[in-house]
Amino acid sequence: MKRDKVINIEVSHKEIVKRLSGRRVCRNCGEGYHIIFNPSMEDKICDKCKGEIYQRDDDKEDTIEARLKVYEGQTSPLTDFYKKKGLLVAIDGVGGFKEITEKIVNAIEFR
């Protein structure tokens, strides 16, 4: 398959750790929260079912760092590969969902 473009959504290491380490989930109903972006009304208590909200092991900072190391090791050769072919489009992944979606759509349509 021919590829016209490869989109790379770039988010700093620090921002990824902040986003992932803030995630929380309800032990009872599975509802997702984030301590900064989407906190529950009461600390550690689910808004929906009053169950306990906790942090999954794979959202803990040490685990995130380890996951990022693997990801970065495997991904940087790939981004270099597409960059050399002139196909790589870097998108700044910091911002709201709508804003980033627009950036991606623009990159696909106009380049």
Ligand SMILES: [Zn+2]
């Ligand atoms: Zn719940």
